[in-house]
Amino acid sequence: MPDPSAAPRHEALVEELRTVRERGLLRLRDVPLPALAAAATAAGLPVGDDMLPSSILRLIGDVVERLDGSLATATAYTLGVAPGTRDWTAHDRRRRAAQVYGVSVERFRKSHERMLLDNAAQEILAFCATETVEPRAAAPAGGTPAVFALPGRDRARRQGSLTLLCRPVETLRAIDVVVSSENVYLQMSKMYQSSLSGTLRNAAARRDEAGALTDDVLQRELQEWLDRRGRSGGAVAPGTVVPTGPGELASQGVRRIYHAAVAIPRPHSYGYVIEPGGVVRAVHQVFTLMRKEREQHEPPLRSVCLPLFGAGRGGLSVDTSWSYLWAALEGELSHRDVPDVYLVTHREEARRTVADALRGLGAVEQVDPASAGNGPAQ
Numbered sequence: 521m522p523d524p525s526a527a528p529r530h531e532a533l534v535e536e537l538r539t540v541r542e543r544g545l546l547r548l549r550d551v552p553l554p555a556l557a558a559a560a561t562a563a564g565l566p567v568g569d570d571m572l573p574s575s576i577l578r579l580i581g582d583v584v585e586r587l588d589g590s591l592a593t594a595t596a597y598t599l600g601v602a603p604g605t606r607d608w609t610a611h612d613r614r615r616r617a618a619q620v621y622g623v624s625v626e627r628f629r630k631s632h633e634r635m636l637l638d639n640a641a642q643e644i645l646a647f648c649a650t651e652t653v654e655p656r657a658a659a660p661a662g663g664t665p666a667v668f669a670l671p672g673r674d675r676a677r678r679q680g681s682l683t684l685l686c687r688p689v690e691t692l693r694a695i696d697v698v699v700s701s702e703n704v705y706l707q708m709s710k711m712y713q714s715s716l717s718g719t720l721r722n723a724a725a726r727r728d729e730a731g732a733l734t735d736d737v738l739q740r741e742l743q744e745w746l747d748r749r750g751r752s753g754g755a756v757a758p759g760t761v762v763p764t765g766p767g768e769l770a771s772q773g774v775r776r777i778y779h780a781a782v783a784i785p786r787p788h789s790y791g792y793v794i795e796p797g798g799v800v801r802a803v804h805q806v807f808t809l810m811r812k813e814r815e816q817h818e819p820p821l822r823s824v825c826l827p828l829f830g831a832g833r834g835g836l837s838v839d840t841s842w843s844y845l846w847a848a849l850e851g852e853l854s855h856r857d858v859p860d861v862y863l864v865t866h867r868e869e870a871r872r873t874v875a876d877a878l879r880g881l882g883a884v885e886q887v888d889p890a891s892a893g894n895g896p897a898q
Contacts, residue, residue: 530645533555533559533640533644533645534637534638535555536554536556537637537640538637540556540576540599541613541614541633542610544607544609544610545573545576546606546731548573549573556572559579559644560575560579562648563647563648577712579647580601580712581712582713583643583644583647584599584601585710585713586643590620591639593617595617595639595640598617598636598637599613599640601712617636666684666871667682667886668879668883668884668886669883669884669886670878681861682853682863682883684863684865685863685865686870686871687864687866689716689723689866690720690722690723693772696775696822696859697776697778697810698769698776698777698778699780699826700716700720700778700779700827701716701783701829702779702781702783703783703784703792704755704756704758704784704785705753705756706742707739708721709721715833720769721736721738723767724737725768726768737766737768738764738767738777745762756781758795758801758802759800760780760801760802761780761805761809762778762779762781763778763779763809764776764777765777776813778809778824780802781802782798782799782802783830784798791835792833792834794829794841799829799830799845799847800847803826804848804851806824806826807852814859822859823861823862824860824861824862826849826861828841828842828865828874829845831870838873838874842873846877
């Protein structure tokens, strides 16, 4: 395990990024990459138990997200984090990256590629330095959910209860509806990005036996929804919720993905504005839509998992995100037909913050045998 306090050297990162380029992301499991492992650890990503390859993918994806224009596109192709390129040969990725700059493959190899890898290493160091201010704790792979019964509710029927899950969202199982946070243009994050939207998009996508992308299920269905309403390219109102199928997440018992449009892009920047009214409307719409769709499924939909809206790229603190969410959730939990409600975060410090807030509301943590797994009892 690398020392989190020891920043990797720039030269070592460049050399290991060259290895990633040559071997591809699918062939890293048995390759020693101490500099990238140290960088992943510094960024709060897990590196043990065969998690290093996926953490390197997330790290590189986050770094590419900080770039823009041709530099971002060519870097994504070079390192294999562009959608559908993970299984491409090094030669094919180099050729496609060269096309981005309109140069020959040989010229790209001798000049542009070196520049890209050098810049990527520098961006990794900068990214890790930023992330160490508020590191992302690795979520426990199978931590027991914490069930909180709220005061004045019927605990026997679990009305008014909220279950906290601390785990990667792509590992959720047996939860009927998973809610994703989207921008108001309903353009999901890229698959290689570690955001909630990008992670769900990647997990739901269909691929062939070689791992090549064959159906970008969630974004395709969102685009179809926009096209049917003549809204392609335009923004929807903050708080709009659009349902799609689960794609490959169906194999984990997920039956619907609800896309909540709450993030408003800031002009001329990469940030977002998250308005409290948009979050409140989105939460109400999630429960309204679920009540509408409930009986259309067999068995009926009976569990929903919400995120902390805006606590990632939205720039909100966990406290602020929770206050926006609770403003709507409190009323929904009082309904007689409330489903089983889950809240997921991959960060342990976020889970603790929400747990403390619930205790401050008088909620009592319970041991719930039915929730000892990943989702509701079957």
